[in-house]
Amino acid sequence: MTEVRHMSVDETSTEDLVAEDSSVIMDVSDVSVYYGSFRAVRDVHMPVRQHEITAMIGPSGCGKSTLLRSLNRMNDLIEGARVEGMITYQGIDLYGPRVDPVEVRRRIGMVFQKPNPFPKSIEENITFGPRIAGIPKSEFPELVERSLRSAALWDEVKDRLNDSALGLSGGQQQRLCIARAIATKPDILLMDEPCSALDPIATGRIEDLMQELKSDYTIVIVTHNMQQAARVSDRCAFFTTEVDSVSDRRTGQLVEYDRTEKIFSNPADERTENYVTGRFG
Amino acid sequence: MALTAPIVDADKTAERVRARIESGGRDPKDIGFRWLMFGTLLFSLLVLSVLIYDVVGDSWSILSERFMDFLARPSRSRPDEAGVFTGLRGTFWIGVFVIVLSFPIGIGAAIYLEEYASGGWFTRLIDVNIRNLAGVPSVVYGILGFTIFVGFFNQRFSDANAFGKVTAAGGLTLAVLSLPIVIITSAEAIRAVPQSLREAGYGVGATKWEVVRNHVLPYAAPGILTGTLLSLARALGEAAPLILVGAIRGKLGSDAGFFDLRQLGEQFTAMPIMITEYASKPGEDWVPVTAAAIVILLLVVLGFNAAAVLLRNRFESKREGK
Numbered sequence: 001m002t003e004v005r006h007m008s009v010d011e012t013s014t015e016d017l018v019a020e021d022s023s024v025i026m027d028v029s030d031v032s033v034y035y036g037s038f039r040a041v042r043d044v045h046m047p048v049r050q051h052e053i054t055a056m057i058g059p060s061g062c063g064k065s066t067l068l069r070s071l072n073r074m075n076d077l078i079e080g081a082r083v084e085g086m087i088t089y090q091g092i093d094l095y096g097p098r099v100d101p102v103e104v105r106r107r108i109g110m111v112f113q114k115p116n117p118f119p120k121s122i123e124e125n126i127t128f129g130p131r132i133a134g135i136p137k138s139e140f141p142e143l144v145e146r147s148l149r150s151a152a153l154w155d156e157v158k159d160r161l162n163d164s165a166l167g168l169s170g171g172q173q174q175r176l177c178i179a180r181a182i183a184t185k186p187d188i189l190l191m192d193e194p195c196s197a198l199d200p201i202a203t204g205r206i207e208d209l210m211q212e213l214k215s216d217y218t219i220v221i222v223t224h225n226m227q228q229a230a231r232v233s234d235r236c237a238f239f240t241t242e243v244d245s246v247s248d249r250r251t252g253q254l255v256e257y258d259r260t261e262k263i264f265s266n267p268a269d270e271r272t273e274n275y276v277t278g279r280f281g
Numbered sequence: 282m283a284l285t286a287p288i289v290d291a292d293k294t295a296e297r298v299r300a301r302i303e304s305g306g307r308d309p310k311d312i313g314f315r316w317l318m319f320g321t322l323l324f325s326l327l328v329l330s331v332l333i334y335d336v337v338g339d340s341w342s343i344l345s346e347r348f349m350d351f352l353a354r355p356s357r358s359r360p361d362e363a364g365v366f367t368g369l370r371g372t373f374w375i376g377v378f379v380i381v382l383s384f385p386i387g388i389g390a391a392i393y394l395e396e397y398a399s400g401g402w403f404t405r406l407i408d409v410n411i412r413n414l415a416g417v418p419s420v421v422y423g424i425l426g427f428t429i430f431v432g433f434f435n436q437r438f439s440d441a442n443a444f445g446k447v448t449a450a451g452g453l454t455l456a457v458l459s460l461p462i463v464i465i466t467s468a469e470a471i472r473a474v475p476q477s478l479r480e481a482g483y484g485v486g487a488t489k490w491e492v493v494r495n496h497v498l499p500y501a502a503p504g505i506l507t508g509t510l511l512s513l514a515r516a517l518g519e520a521a522p523l524i525l526v527g528a529i530r531g532k533l534g535s536d537a538g539f540f541d542l543r544q545l546g547e548q549f550t551a552m553p554i555m556i557t558e559y560a561s562k563p564g565e566d567w568v569p570v571t572a573a574a575i576v577i578l579l580l581v582v583l584g585f586n587a588a589a590v591l592l593r594n595r596f597e598s599k600r601e602g603k
Contacts, residue, residue, distance in 0.1 A: 077476075077483060079400055106486030116477040118496060119600045128495065129485030166601060177481070184485055 031085035041252035055229035058239030063252025072108035073101040109186035115173035117165035129184035151179035171202025191221040236263040339572035360566040368555035378452025387463025395471040415461035423525030426454025446527025448549035466508020470501040503596040510589035520553035530558040552578040
């Protein structure tokens with residue numbers, strides 16, 4: 001694990017993106033996502049590397065969230081949503097005929113835009129995932145503490161684990177959702193604009209938390225906040241929308257995917273440069 | 282001319298602003314509307330209280346003198362001996378049928394419609410038809426109960442002198458009658474569960490059933506409970522379908538106890554039927570009997586409605602973590 005991280009710290013050029021395939025835990029190749037006949041995002045190529053934070057940025061409606069939700073088959077819940085192309089996780093085609101989406105979501109956890117704790121106690125929020133995964137009850141106390149500590153929430157809630165999660169502040173609720181997501185020990189954490197409903201202080205805490213979680217997890221985050229992407233991510237994918245001249249509908253597309261420093265200092269595409277310098281979007 | 286220049290004289294404007302702001306919120310239309318709405322509320326309450334006052338007043342001689350006796354006696358030909366035992370027993374068993382059959386089947390169907398069925402044209406067709414069924418007059422369910430349930434019991438228990446017109450047939454009929462309402466209200470309660478809650482469940486690797494059982498149903502419970510208990514209250518007040526299914530006015534052939542299962546295969550009557558029976562008897566002496574029977578039925582129905590409200594409040598406060 002440490003080796004991999006050293007490699008990613010050392011490498012700077014774009015060529016290494018291809019060379020370093022062993023660390024790719026999830027590969028998105030040639031993916032388009034449709035809602036019925038509407039193509040929300042098209043032709044995405046995006047390898048996700050282990051123990052890195054991969055950020056997806058771009059203007060509203062460019063299909064970032066749509067793509068993110070197809071990475072753990074969350075889009076299955078939406079009527080008419082379908083994926084073309086190939087999304088692999090550890091070499092397995094996630095949309096293969098024998099794949100169990102429930103098992104996929106156990107390994108690829110998700111944190112949503114709006115904090116959505118279960119209307120139950122703080123403890124039950126953490127233990128629900130492990131309970132249905134069949135982890136013995138005797139491990140729960142330790143697991144609750146570890147998950148809450150990992151989410152930097154333990155000290156604030158340790159005396160009221162049986163209180164309702166709905167009594168927590170928005171930032172606490174979102175950290176609880178992160179704790180809930182990591183309680184099932186997933187490989188990858190998908191975060192869909194996790195800070196958009198939070199104030200700057202809570203946002204800062206979650207960003208610090210992501211840096212700490214990086215050593216154990218791989219994180220893919222969608223964000224509207226470019227500074228956030230620049231602060232937290234190792235790699236960055238910039239999406240934009242193009243208007244189809246025939247149907248007049250907007251389809252998202254990946255413009256550029258590279259190391260975050262490169263995206264923000266020396267992007268290859270003019271559209272990326274316009275966006276990150278604030279001239280567009 | 283600058284847009285900021287006052288249109289009228291500055292002093293006059295200030296006066297008008299002052300007059301408007303300090304008018305004390307006495308817009309005549311607003312006040313009139315408020316009193317109109319209050320009037321409609323008052324009217325509804327007035328009608329209700331006159332009804333209750335009238336019926337309680339009429340029944341007072343019986344309720345105050347022989348309340349327990351009135352509950353324990355069956356239908357008799359003399360007003361001072363008549364009671365509502367047989368009607369209460371029939372209503373009790375009908376309630377059992379509705380709770381045991383209609384609630385689980387109806388809630389199950391609602392879960393299927395909302396959580397499992399694809400939103401295609403077939404689901405919509407079923408949905409529309411269930412709504413139509415809920416609007417079918419209750420007497421039509423009586424005909425259905427007569428042809429199917431009474432016919433069935435008549436063949437099975439031909440030795441009884443009830444000819445299939447038994448408690449079980451009445452209970453089944455009213456269970457079927459309340460089924461569409463149970464489905465609709467439960468489906469609406471399930472539909473009101475936020476999608477984010479389902480996503481949270483799926484996000485930690487729950488199966489559909491785990492999400493439904495652990496998150497959707499607890500969240501929808503207050504709404505489901507209210508709807509189902511109200512449909513029960515409605516079923517208990519139905520008379521028309523029971524007349525067709527053969528509820529008896531007058532003396533029954535059955536002498537089973539209140540909780541006696543044998544009653545299911547015996548002739549029956551129910552509270553609404555008893556009320557019509559007593560109401561149709563000639564003579565002033567029957568007025569208190571009729572009124573007392575009405576009060577008893579009201580108490581039963583109000584009891585269920587109160588239970589619905591209490592349970593809903595409890596579930597809701599649990600949901601909101603208080």
